[in-house]
Amino acid sequence: MSRKCELTGVGVQFGNNVSHSQRKTRRRFEPNIKIVKCHSELTGQEYKLKVVARCLRSIEKAGGFDSYMLNAKVFKMSDNAKSIRKEIKKIKYKVAA
Template sequence: MARVCQITGKRPQVGNNVSHSNNKTRRRFLPNLQKKRFYLPEEDKWITLKVSASAIRTINKNGITSVLKKARENGNILV
């Protein structure tokens, strides 16, 4: 899987670099992805996910099990 968050589904976006003389060249805005291990106490195992920084904050707020359940319902995650 390339530069895609496994929880939120965030992908690279495209836009323009705009110079002082208003020349426009194409560029990509990449999501802030981190490879992170999470412990699942229900299954007694560790999983490694490629998640964005905002997804890490969501996991810290709501808990890994509820976030994984919602991501599986949306079809974002295959674990």
């Protein structure tokens, strides 16, 4: 199970623990991954995604899951998220026409 957000691409970072004596040892900074079910109003389905907690705030700020998916950067998304975005986009433009 990779520690990576499916929507933003945020993953594990590496750095150092620095003690009082300035000794440096390597460590991992893991993202705050949550497994959530996001409901799409356009498709009427729920999608299970691994998302960073900060991204959940971004979804709320964007006005919901559908609007976030339509405005998000595609090159950072996982293949699963790209296919969800494609479904949402297809239905949105079918309704608009």
